[in-house]
Amino acid sequence: QSVMHLGPAGELTVTSPLTEQAIVDNSTIAGWIMTFSELYLAYRMVLDEDVKILLLDRSLSATLNSLTTDTSRRSRWEEELSILGLEIDGLRLDKNDLAYARHHIVNEALGLPPPRGDYLRYALVLYLQRSRKAMSLQEICEGLGILGSDRVRRAEVYLEKSVKEGYIRKTGNLYEASQRYIGTWDRIRKLVDGIGTQLFEGKGCNPMKIRKGENYEWLTTRDVAFLSLFCFQALIEESWRRKVLIIGITKDTTATDFKAHLAPLCGNEGIWPVDAEGLRAVPSTDRMLLQAMSVFAYEQIPVPWSLIEYDTAFQTIVPDFKGRKGYISGGRRNRISRERLFLKSYVQLDQSARDPRLRSNVLLIDRLAFPDYDADKVVHFKQEYGGAEEPVDVLLYPDRDVTNEIQNLVMVLLSSMGARSIPEVFGHNKPLFIADKIAKAQRRKFSGIIEGTALWLMNSPRLRSFCFYMNTFRERREEVEYARRR
Incomplete structure (x- = not known):
């Protein structure tokens, strides 16, 4: 099933398939919040509790690859992201900020990001940001160890693309990092800290709403996916800085x-x-x-x-x-x-x-x-x-x-x-086993609360007709068949 939405010029366009349930009730948000909470807790432990060894009940590489994939559909960001346009330090987050931050894993001693393949464009931008000066193509390639005419030509193509996108400014034959995006990662870190504190430590207002200008918007599943990715990257950065060993167990x-x-x-x-x-x-x-x-x-x-x-x-x-x-x-x-x-x-x-x-x-x-x-x-x-x-x-x-x-x-x-x-x-691993048991017990407790609330809403006379049409035919059929079997 395809979902119709308004395009940039107000015309109707057809996007890739989405289920009705995902659109209406944001059905996977609970799982994403669980993921973000686990990564945010690990991040805060590294920052606040001076841990030296951190065990995670997940594969580190698979987590990073999965989060990177789940945040890759740039054409959908405007419709699915509330954090897009959020003001931090006087600047609104735009698509370039998010695209840049998705691959921000930097370690000069390990040569990250590597100046090759799909990571070349990020290596070029980061190198210019670190140098804080205008440089020629030859100087940039020498600094990154890019040798050979074919590799230099690829580097030039990506530099020109980055100029068009606004990451880099070009004056004559010299390239220089745009001041607009030099502080992007610091703003992203503040975004993670701010929303993480609001979700897990805040009091008063609804933690699932963020303020944009004079209005409030709901956090979406895609927002939490981005926050999880950025939080994981910040965790890696702090672990290198503080010499914390992260171990993933699958x-x-x-x-x-x-x-x-x-x-x-x-x-x-x-x-x-x-x-x-x-x-x-x-x-x-x-x-x-x-x-x-x-x-x-x-x-x-x-x-x-x-x-x-x-x-x-x-x-x-x-x-x-x-x-x-x-x-x-x-x-x-x-x-x-x-x-x-x-x-x-x-x-x-x-x-x-x-x-x-x-x-x-x-x-x-x-x-x-x-x-x-x-x-x-x-x-x-x-x-x-x-x-x-x-x-x-x-x-x-x-x-x-x-x-x-x-x-x-x-x-x-x-x-x-x-x-x-x-x-x-x-x-x-006994500690991971105990932690998993506690998390599952809490999940079962709150699942019961949510299911009870859902039943109360569905049986409300004022919402009965609305709930009827919000269910799919298959869901109604399953309910009737289940009642018959009982």
């Missing part, structure tokens, strides 16, 4: 990047000896493969154990389409995600005291990369993208002989946080 994963991406690539490059035919015959997911190996070779693989750590960018990397050594390609549309940001691994933490073959599930672990420990563990590849040959420098600990101090710390920490006396926590 219980049930169907990821296949180790088997399908990393192992074939390392085999092609001679990093590991890999039997390509044998690899295709093993279980389909990484977790199933590693659990099977652990069970069948339990005498050679003592618990706890961990896989080597590798860059989460390998999730989007495949061997070169042309079969060239030293080259790689992107798994989807030849695109490779941001490298040198997160490192991932798999761990198995516990086994039965009676039967060494009865072991806990394999968990996916990913963590924030740190320049003091990880920056020199780089493997260099090349990729052809956008008509240019670009370097892709990913993090990889190739074998157990390479010292990995952070992973050793993580293994000692996680191994000590289990609880064999609780069946559900066997080989998992």
